[in-house]
Amino acid sequence: DTGVSQDPRHKITKRGQNVTFRCDPISEHNRLYWYRQTLGQGPEFLTYFQNEAQLEKSRLLSDRFSAERPKGSFSTLEIQRTEQGDSAMYLCASSPSGAGANVLTFGAGSRLTVL
C-alpha cells in the first residue's frame, strides 16, 4: 500500500477561482477525513466520511466548500470562489472504523495559495 495520496501537492490560484483537491486513502480504510492547517497552527477538522456517507461537517466548512466520496474510495474537496483566507494546507487522512478509528494516517497535504 502506498499510504494516503493527495493531489495536487501545490495549487496557486487567483481569488474567485474554483479549486479541487483529490485524496486516495489507504484501500482498507473506510473512513476518510479532511483537515485544514494554516501556518503555525495544528490541523483543524473539516469533515469526515464513512464509506460514501458524510457523517460530520465542521462549522469551518462554509457553503463554498463541498466534499464528496461517491464510491467510498477516493474523495474530492472543492472550494468555490476562493478567497485569500482559504490559503492553507489541506490534509487528508484515513482510518479504519471501529476500534482504532481514531488513529489517523495522513497524506502529505495539498497546499493552496490564493493570490
Add this chain to the structure above:
Amino acid sequence: GNSVTQMEGPVTLSEEAFLTINCTYTATGYPSLFWYVQYPGEGLQLLLKATKADDKGSNKGFEATYRKETTSFHLEKGSVQVSDSAVYFCALSENTNAGKSTFGDGTTLTVKP
C-alpha cells in the same frame, strides 16, 4: 468543546539532551490521547498513543503518560538525536471510535549536533 494546549516553541536542544514537550487538554469523558510527528516535507504520522488514565505510550524512545488528574500528556525523550528534529503535535479524540481529533498547535523541535 475539546481543546489541546501545547507548550510554545520552538525548542532547540543539543544532541543527547533531555526533551520534554508539555501538553494539557480539556475534554469531556475519557478521551484518547496522541502525539503525532511531522518531519520536514512529510505528512503527520502517529508517534504514540494512550487510551486510558495512567497508560504510557512509547515509541522510538519517546514516552508520554496519560495523567487524568492533571489533564496532561507530556512528551519526553531521554536523549534526542538530530533526526528527531520535527514538529510535534499533541491531539485527542473523544473515544476509540471517534470520527475526528482535536490537535494542538504543534511544537517545533530542532536538535543540533
